[in-house]
Amino acid sequence: MPVSKDEVAAFLAAEFPQSLCVVEAVGDRGATVSHRVGPAELRPGGTVSGPVLMGVADVALYVALLGEIGIVPLAVTTDLSIHFLRKPSAERRIIGVCKLIKVGRLLATGEVLLYSEGLEEPVAHVVGSYAIPQPPQA
Numbered sequence: 001m002p003v004s005k006d007e008v009a010a011f012l013a014a015e016f017p018q019s020l021c022v023v024e025a026v027g028d029r030g031a032t033v034s035h036r037v038g039p040a041e042l043r044p045g046g047t048v049s050g051p052v053l054m055g056v057a058d059v060a061l062y063v064a065l066l067g068e069i070g071i072v073p074l075a076v077t078t079d080l081s082i083h084f085l086r087k088p089s090a091e092r093r094i095i096g097v098c099k100l101i102k103v104g105r106l107l108a109t110g111e112v113l114l115y116s117e118g119l120e121e122p123v124a125h126v127v128g129s130y131a132i133p134q135p136p137q138a
Helices: 005-015 050-069
Strands: 021-027 030-035 076-084 094-103 107-116 124-131
Touching: 005 021, 005 050, 021 050, 030 050, 050 076, 050 094, 050 107, 050 124
Parallel strands: none
Antiparallel strands: 021 030, 030 094, 076 124, 094 107, 107 124
16 A cells, blocks of 8 residues: 655654655655765765665665555565665765565565766665565454
C-alpha cells in the first residue's frame, strides 16, 4: 500500500528527529532525498565523509521502501555496499536517488546514486537490501 511523500516525511520527522535528510520525492518504486552538508561532516581536504554518504543512501532506500509497502517501522537494513566514484562537493547538498530493484515478501533490494546537487556525474553508487518484517500470525 503506497504512501505519499508527506506521510513518509512525517514518519521520519517523528521517529528519526536526528536525521538531517529531507524527503524530496517518493513513488514509482523509488525515492529522492537530500542532505545539506555541515562543517562537521567534512574530511581533511574538504570532502564529504563516507559515513554521511552511506547514511544518505540508507535513508533513500528506507524512504523508497516505505513509499512502496507502507509505513513499516521495523524494516531494517541487511546489507549496504558503496562504491565511491568521485569527490563530492562540500558546498552542495548530497542528493540520493533510489530505485528499488526487487521488492519481495521478506527482502527488498535497491540501488542509490548519490550526487552533489547540480552536478551530472554521481559521486557514489550504492546497492542495499532491507528485511521486511512479517506481521505476527494469529
